[in-house]
Amino acid sequence: MINFVQQEIENDLKAGKYTEGIHTRFPPEPNGYLHIGHAKSVCLNFGLALHNGGLCNLRFDDTNPTKEDVEFVDSIQEDIKWLGFDWGDRKFFASDYFGKFYDYAVELIKRGLAYVDDLTAEEIRAYRGTLTEAGKESPWRNRSVEENLDLFTRMKAGEFPDGSKVLRAKIDMASPNINMRDPVIYRITRATHHHTGDDWLIYPMYDFAHPLEDAIEGITHSVCTLEFEDHRPFYDWLLDSLGFDVNTRPRQIEFARLDLTNTITSKRKLRQLVEENHVRGWDDPRMPTLCGLRRRGFTPAAIRDFCERIGVAKSNSVVDIAMLEHCVREDLNDSADRVMAVLDPLKVVLTNVNDGVEYLAAENHPKRGGSRFVPFTREIFIDREDFMEDAPKKFFRLKPGGEVRLKHAYIIKCNEVIKNTAGEVVELHCTIDPTSKSGGATAGRKIKGTIHWVSAKFALPAEVRLYDYLLTTDAQGNLPEDFIAALNPNSLIVKQALIEPSVRWTNAGTHYQFLRLGYFFVDPDTTPDKLVFNRVVGLKDTWAKVKDR
Ligand code: ATP
Numbered sequence: 352m353i354n355f356v357q358q359e360i361e362n363d364l365k366a367g368k369y370t371e372g373i374h375t376r377f378p379p380e381p382n383g384y385l386h387i388g389h390a391k392s393v394c395l396n397f398g399l400a401l402h403n404g405g406l407c408n409l410r411f412d413d414t415n416p417t418k419e420d421v422e423f424v425d426s427i428q429e430d431i432k433w434l435g436f437d438w439g440d441r442k443f444f445a446s447d448y449f450g451k452f453y454d455y456a457v458e459l460i461k462r463g464l465a466y467v468d469d470l471t472a473e474e475i476r477a478y479r480g481t482l483t484e485a486g487k488e489s490p491w492r493n494r495s496v497e498e499n500l501d502l503f504t505r506m507k508a509g510e511f512p513d514g515s516k517v518l519r520a521k522i523d524m525a526s527p528n529i530n531m532r533d534p535v536i537y538r539i540t541r542a543t544h545h546h547t548g549d550d551w552l553i554y555p556m557y558d559f560a561h562p563l564e565d566a567i568e569g570i571t572h573s574v575c576t577l578e579f580e581d582h583r584p585f586y587d588w589l590l591d592s593l594g595f596d597v598n599t600r601p602r603q604i605e606f607a608r609l610d611l612t613n614t615i616t617s618k619r620k621l622r623q624l625v626e627e628n629h630v631r632g633w634d635d636p637r638m639p640t641l642c643g644l645r646r647r648g649f650t651p652a653a654i655r656d657f658c659e660r661i662g663v664a665k666s667n668s669v670v671d672i673a674m675l676e677h678c679v680r681e682d683l684n685d686s687a688d689r690v691m692a693v694l695d696p697l698k699v700v701l702t703n704v705n706d707g708v709e710y711l712a713a714e715n716h717p718k719r720g721g722s723r724f725v726p727f728t729r730e731i732f733i734d735r736e737d738f739m740e741d742a743p744k745k746f747f748r749l750k751p752g753g754e755v756r757l758k759h760a761y762i763i764k765c766n767e768v769i770k771n772t773a774g775e776v777v778e779l780h781c782t783i784d785p786t787s788k789s790g791g792a793t794a795g796r797k798i799k800g801t802i803h804w805v806s807a808k809f810a811l812p813a814e815v816r817l818y819d820y821l822l823t824t825d826a827q828g829n830l831p832e833d834f835i836a837a838l839n840p841n842s843l844i845v846k847q848a849l850i851e852p853s854v855r856w857t858n859a860g861t862h863y864q865f866l867r868l869g870y871f872f873v874d875p876d877t878t879p880d881k882l883v884f885n886r887v888v889g890l891k892d893t894w895a896k897v898k899d900r
Pocket residue numbers: 377378379380381382387388389391392574575576607608609610616618
């Protein structure tokens with residue numbers, strides 16, 4: 352692992368800091384499911400700990416009582432484990448530290464560094480100033496320590512209505528950094544918290560709580576996304592003001608968040624997709640959530656590989672989703688067995704084949720080998736796309752009078768095209784060249800095209816779900832503002848497909864390559880009577896092409 356955060360860690364270690372070891376954390380707010388952007392943060396935080404022989408905590412940053420839910424606490428743990436990381440016995444909840452946060456706030460007041468303010472939220476906003484204008488001090492700013500302690504205690508005791516008072520850090524209303532203009536650190540909210548119930552009527556603000564959570568847990572490197580860069584001065588101010596030793600206390604390091612083309616990485620928008628039923632749920636295979644990617648058939652190895660390859664930078668950029676697809680393709684290319692399936696069946700009658708069945712050996716994997724038998728019969732199905740009546744010269748699949756090889760089987764020739772009254776092709780009559788059996792003595796006869804097929808008699812019906820992006824994006828990867836109106840109506844196409852019988856006893860969670868069609872994953876909707884497959888990705892690798900240019 353070589354990235355600038357690792358570099359910073361090494362610099363710190365060389366400077367004699369953090370002699371107790373490196374300690375990171377992944378701090379999700381349990382208000383949604385983890386998505387591919389979070390995976391970058393998970394891989395980075397747990398990866399840094401592993402690389403430096405340190406530890407990484409899982410911390411639920413649940414200081415906001417109104418938006419959070421246990422459902423998310425469970426899913427987040429499942430997803431991190433699935434990605435392959437382990438927090439050991441260090442699962443923490445920020446809400447467990449509410450008492451400590453309170454004590455630290457009292458300590459700030461005692462040091463003359465925090466005050467109770469009676470300004471309304473609107474007034475506070477108005478007093479804050481702008482980027483070009485200094486802010487204005489609140490008339491309550493110079494309350495005595497005693498008065499502040501008394502008021503803060505009474506805020507906690509519930510003597511004041513919601514929103515009537517706040518506790519603010521006393522820093523500098525003229526600071527060029529607006530985050531340093533006496534930020535609010537506690538507010539009154541009568542809300543039931545999913546972890547602490549009705550114990551608290553006052554809640555700490557994120558910027559106040561986060562550095563303290565880090566310090567309480569002995570975190571050394573608090574890695575977060577770039578939008579917190581302007582908050583770092585307050586992070587440092589708070590810990591320094593409370594007397595934490597600069598050689599051991601946590602430091603914040605910001606990195607660029609992951610944005611992907613064609614991909615929504617806003618929890619709010621993902622939630623909207625679920626709540627308004629634009630998708631089947633958080634684990635809909637079109638969702639960029641980890642549970643969605645898992646259900647689609649993405650592998651943890653592929654996602655970790657992707658997170659490693661995109662690297663960690665200090666400026667934001669948009670990553671081409673083709674790169675993620677490339678990673679999963681590479682992984683599945685090695686691991687997935689090959690089988691044959693037909694998505695748009697077109698019947699082919701092989702007029703010189705009798706009614707029996709011939710079992711043909713078929714290789715399972717080009718590198719790992721292994722084989723199975725596929726039944727070959729007089730009637731088969733091919734994919735409609737592989738036949739063209741008025742074919743251009745370069746069409747090397749089946750056309751009237753033309754020849755093509757059936758994978759693992761014979762070369763066939765198309766002699767007759769049968770149509771219905773509407774003029775649509777419904778059946779082809781072909782003959783096999785019996786001397787051309789795959790692996791046989793004359794099998795080497797030159798023929799340009801090879802197509803997949805299944806036996807009409809033995810093929811199994813299967814529901815195959817083909818996915819496309821939920822959204823199309825422009826070249827910069829910008830999502831349209833009204834993203835609901837821009838949803839791709841063809842993001843899910845369901846096919847009633849036919850698949851070779853070798854997969855009859857397959858299990859949910861198994862990967863295959865359907866020859867020429869892509870990588871597929873057995874969906875949990877599969878039952879003993881019904882096979883359901885998700886297409887993970889097609890075979891065409893647009894990323895590999897970009898890379899080789
Ligand atoms: P919210 O707006 O609710 O805070 P969030 O996406 O930041 O949403 P968190 O639960 O706070 O969600 O995220 C947990 C961690 O994952 C944070 O450290 C956050 O910086 C990081 N993270 C979130 N989104 C991304 C992303 N797209 N790329 C990299 N890291 C991310």
